[in-house]
Every structure is written in structure tokens, then in C-alpha cells.
Amino acid sequence: MSVSSAPLADDRTIRRVILAASLGTLFEWYDFYLYGSLAVFFGRLFFPSNNETAQLLSSLATFGAGFAVRPLGALVFGHVGDRVGRKYTFLVTMSAMGLGTSFIGLLPTYEKWGIVATCALVLLRLLQGLALGGEYGGAATYLAEHVPDAKRGYFTSYLQSTATLGFLMSMGAIALTRVWAGEVAFRAWGWRIPFLLSFPILAISLYIRARMRESPIFEKLKRSDALSVHPLRETLTSWPNLKYMILALFGACAGQAVIGYTSQFYALTFLQATLKMDWKTSYSIVSMAVVITSPLFIFFGWLSDRIGRKAVMLSACALAAITYLPIYRGLKYFSSPFQFWPMVMICSIQIMYVCMAYGPMAAFLVEMFPTRIRCTSLALPYHIANGWIGGFLPLVATALSASAWARANFGADAIFVGLIYPICICVTTVVVGFFFIRETRTHALAGEAIS
Helix, strand or coil, X not given: CCCCCCCCCCHHHHHHHHHHHHHHHHHHHHHHHHHHHCHHHHHHHHCCCCCHHHHHHHHXXXXXXXXXXXXXXXHHHHHHHHHCCHHHHHHHHHHHHHHHHHHHCCCCCHHHHCHHHHHHHHXXXXXXXXXXXXXXXXXXXXXXXXXXXXXXXXXXXXXXXXXXXXXXXXXXXXXXXXXXXXXHHHHHHHCHHHHHCHHHHHHHHHHHHHCCCCCHHHHHHHHCCCCCCCHHHHHHHCHHHHHHHHHHHHHHHHHHHHHHHHHHHHHHHHHHHHCCCCHHHHHHHHHHHHHHHCHHHHHHHHHHHHHCHHHHHHHHHHHHHHHHHHHHHHXXXXXXXXXXXXXXXXXXXXXXXXXXHHCCHHHHHHHHCCHHHHHHHHHHHHHHHHHHHHCCHHHHHHHHHHCHHHHHHHXXXXXXXXXXXXHHHHHHHHHHHHHHCCCCCCCCCXXXXXX
16 A cells, blocks of 8 residues: 655645754764764773774774664664654664763773773663664654655755764864863863763753654554554565665665765774874864865755766765775875875865765665665665674774785785775675666655565
């Protein structure tokens, strides 16, 4: 049974929905990315101090642990979203994320608790990952099911911008705290403040989202008694649906994931750990690049309504594959002697790719799957890509570049070897997406599956 996807809400309601979905998701990304923004710093706090490289890799592995469980969160909360409702799901996930982040700010360090502190940190990162795995599918579906078909890319791109803006917000909170407290105090206790800020942020987010109504498409489906009885089983046992999830994973989400984490987190790790740049300078470079490029999320979402989702997203993957090596060579070149604005411009090019790949993504994913199992179906490929393929990218790329094999075979160029990983994934996405995925922008959300 299908549900009409004609104009679903008036302009005022759409603005409120965008605000509620985007602000809530922004705060969740802030929570999740705090650890990533301090990954280099956290190695000294929660891991043994006998080897600096091992500390960094352990810290990045813990960062990745939060991503590892995101597909599980997608399954659990996607099922809830398709059975109970989109709004209820993201209220639960937001609460779990906010509490997990706040408790990291209360943890004793390795010096006080030893391995227990390390284990507690990993468990809280796992809680964050579960929450984030449920957040995106619910929020993207909730927003997309309110807006008209012809402007879906434009409206949902506001939600897409929250990931990078949450990254910027986390870096800003850390930088302001470090400047205010001083470096000695920040290392001792000041690092806890950005995490503890999650308590009031959680309260604000819950207040905003609790006032919103359920998605109109979901409500119509519910009134028609057409909800899926077993969304998870229906998602995983229907071959047509499984096929579209596999195509979404390798033909769109995988490339978007590695672009996102190469252009932001790996760039920050590269500046600090490889080029030995101080935190203020590296944060300033990446933050300025984010500020310059953030409006492009909206532009590329709008553009995808006109020329299609595929053209925009696959162009980003192709450009990334071709230019990543020159980009990172450029960062090294302009670091000695240091030249601030050329490095900002180089990082801006990378983050422009993020805007291209990520801006149309929510619209693309919701258009691929039927209403009755939409939350579960779109969340799983998205979080496998961003949780596993993208989430472990900083660890894999750093380990490749630091390996004895890279040093023996590439010498001074070993620092660029980690780029092999995102380049190969981007090429795969271009091939799969171009040859096997149809354009989705003309599909109504309430249709059954893409046929």
C-alpha cells in the first residue's frame, strides 16, 4: 500500500522540522566528534605511555570503536523507527549520545584507574556509536517525509551540513577551553569541559525535538494499518531490497564515507602527527576551511534537485581519487616554510568534496527504499560505510603510512601511502554507482521500492 507524497507540510512547519532535526543532529555530531578532535591528545590520557606511535594508534582504534557498532545501532533503532515512529527513535538516541559524552568528561584517566579507565572509555564510545547509528536514519527520514519531492535535496542538505558543523563546533569548544584554561590546566582537567557541556546541550535538544509531531507519511501509513510487522526481517530477507542496500553501500555511501573522514579527521591527524603542527595552527586551518565551504552543502543539495544525485556525488568521488595525492603533497609543501592561506585553500578543496558527496546523500537514500522499512534500510548501508569503511580510515591510513613496508618502499613519501585506501574506495564507488545505480530524484517517497 502506498501513501501520497504530495506536499506534506506548510513552509512554517518545514522550517521548524529543519530546525529540530538539524539542531539535534548537530549536537549529536558535536558529541561524537569531540573524541575525534582530541584523538592525538587522548593517547596520553587513556593508554600506556611507553610508545608515542602506539598511543596514537590505540587512540584512533578507540575512535574507530564508536564507528564499529554504528551498523548495530542502525538495525536496532531502525527497527524502532519503522515500528514505533521516527520522532521517538531520535529522542532515545539523542539521550544515549548526550549521556555517553558527558560521562567521558567524568572518567578518571589511565594514571588513576589503569586499564579500567581504558575499558570504560571504549564502552562509552560504543554507546555513542550505537546512538549515532540510530540517529541519522530517524532524523533523515523524519525530515525527508515532511518536504515536497521537488525540493528534497535542498531541504535535506541542511541536515547533511550538521556533520561537518558538529566537527567545527567540537574543535571550537576544545580550542576555546584550551585558550581559557591554559595548556597545563587543559591537560590536567580542562579537557573535560567540552564533554560536560553535553549535559545542557542534551536538555536543549530534547526540549526542541519533544515539541515536534510525528512524520505525516508515517502517520498515514500507521492509520492505514500498513506498518511493517517485522522491519528488520523484511529488510534483510527481501532480495530486491538487499540488492538496493548493497548498491547504496558500494555505489554511494562508501565513497562519501572515505571522503568525509579523509578530508576532515585524517587531514587533522596528518597536520598534527605527520607534519608536527601545533594544535592551534591545525585547528585554525581546518576550521577556516569548514567555515568557507559549509554553504556548499546547501548548494549541492539544491543542485542535485536539478541535475540528479548521482552526478553530484560521483563527481566528488572521481575528483577525490584524482586529486588526494596532489592535495596532501601540497599540504606538506606549504608547511615548510609555513603558509597559512594556501593550506586553508587546500583543505577547503577537500571539504568541498565532502559537501558534494554528502549534501545529496539523505535525499538519495530515502528515495531508494519504501516507507514501511525506510529507517532500517537506509540506515544500514549508510552506517556500514561510515562506521566501518570510513570510521577506521584514520587508523588504517596512519598505520599504513607508519608501517615498515611503507618506509622501506617509499622512503620519505611513506607519509602519503595511507591515501591508497580512500583512493581505491572512491574509484570503486564511481564504477558501481555509474554502471549499476539509477537516478533517484524523480521517485516519490511513498512508493514501494525502486523498480
